Amino acid sequence: MKELEKIISSTSNISDTKAAVISIFHINNYIKETILTHLKPHDLSIEQFNVMRILRGQKGNPLNLQDIQERMINKMSNTTRLVDKLLKKRFVKRTICKQNRRKVEISITELGLKTLNDLDAVIDNTEQNITAPLNNEELKQLNKLLLKLNN
Amino acid sequence: MKELEKIISSTSNISDTKAAVISIFHINNYIKETILTHLKPHDLSIEQFNVMRILRGQKGNPLNLQDIQERMINKMSNTTRLVDKLLKKRFVKRTICKQNRRKVEISITELGLKTLNDLDAVIDNTEQNITAPLNNEELKQLNKLLLKLNN
């Protein structure tokens, strides 16, 4: 990833704004690729993994598709089909809401939980490796700045 | 985008590492969506736009597909087909390399340059808006930290 510095410095007089945008694109891509490597053996995409973690966070309470979609990183992707794929792998279950039959309730299965738990260590480790070039203070500083951008 | 802070703070005891990863995913997504809004009227995707800017940076010298792919953010995408789409829009031209007929040489057309120049202002403006929550010093600090991550 040394190339990035070259790109940014070689491009004549790039603004700090453009440098930041390029850096964010690159680090985002690198993180996704690295995490995906570890998800592949379980036949999971990043968003599928994400949705499973969202469901785990509910501690048993099911979520309907809209709730899931709101919490997803990529709002535009197709939640029905994503959940279908998790369903096929038996990682989630789906029932029609008794109170409002338009809604479906999705919750994570034991198998889903077990898979997530298996993945936790390796994903944590991957993320730690990615942020390893920064010390604690720098990492906190980065979070502060990113949070400002996200508001 | 206020939700992000909620997600990060609500998730019990999230590590600084995980908070950084989530923030990067979210800001990346937000930037892409915003930029895409402005590219749509020209029927361009982010990567197509990127490739056109790479070609413009060559000041007339053509690049072959491998060179382009190396410089692309997403290395795994299909450069042949991406260039095909730019070709259809007459934004680039393609010739077979005389010295090595396995290679193809891609360069940007006048129409491509004109389109890029039209887009420059609006994209610059969009990027400025995105980094607006940070002052100059904070932006430089962010770049320093992101560059460290990217190495």
Added chain:
DNA sequence: GTTATACATTTGTATATACAATTGTTGTAT
């Protein structure tokens, strides 16, 4: 109760992405 409207999900379709396999070209060893 019927009609209209809003809601929640699903389905359809076009495009994009990831990766493997194939085609055609060049260089090299014999």
Added chain:
DNA sequence: ATACAACAATTGTATATACAAATGTATAAC
């Protein structure tokens, strides 16, 4: 010269993403 490996791009295929349209359900107005 021929055979073989390496190279550069293209094609095939499965999956993912973006967005519009359609389906089925609930709520509200009259």
